Amino acid sequence: MTLDFFKYQGTGNDFVILDNRLGQFPKENQKLIAHLCHRNFGIGADGLILLENDDHSDFRMVYFNADGNESTMCGNGGRCIVAFAQHLGIFDQQTTFNAIDGLHHATMTDGIVSLQMIDVAQVEIHTDNWFVNTGSPHDVRLVKDLHSYDVYTEGKQIRNSVYGKxxxxxxxxxxxxxxxxKVRTYERGVENETLACGTGVTAVALAMYTGNYTQSQTVKLPVQGGQLEVSFKATPNGFTDIFLTGPAQQVFQGTIKAADS
Known part of the structure; x- marks a missing residue:
């Protein structure tokens, strides 16, 4: 099997993206997807995204974690597939696409993608953390000296011991x-720290507002791979008009032989 692919990154969160509008990619082949995402034996990425046709929007996003499993919504992946769709000429500046958590509206101008996330009805408040689902589940914790914090060890322990399989x-x-x-994120499915996480910084912005650490409904979120921004409207019934904004860029494109995967 020979595959034409594109590599995109959004604040360092990187993805293999394929145009699957003809429906030829074997989505059930978990081993192949993991191989394509492998940083030593494949292309290398935090995840793989398929762009497909959709009856109710401009296109459909299908997202797989680097381990080959289809996963929940990926915010930076959503921004990157918007950039890819614009590259393909599917839209000019505004688009609507379908994902596993429903319809998303987005705009792209001068390399900056603003992606509308799903509404969030509740942020769970716990003793040492917040929990919020922004299309994917997120635990949020305030720490000191984040630069030297052991994100991998602590993140792995919490991901497994607190939240199970x-x-x-x-x-x-x-x-x-x-x-x-400032935010650093341990991502399930990647099972490591990533340079950015879109649904993660969205969760952080909502958690910090809920915890009264900010009164602003536009929050700046520096991550390892750059700068993201989340804006939202707080209501008595939760959060609406949530937008994740930041750069998305095509890194390269190529062809890979994947017959032995």
């Missing part, structure tokens, strides 16, 4: 000022 992403947060929070 299904797991949760785990975000470690340090407040920089009234509306800015």
């Amino acid at each position: 299904e797991g949760s992403n785990v975000n470690f947060v340090e407040q920089l000022n009234d509306d800015t929070f």
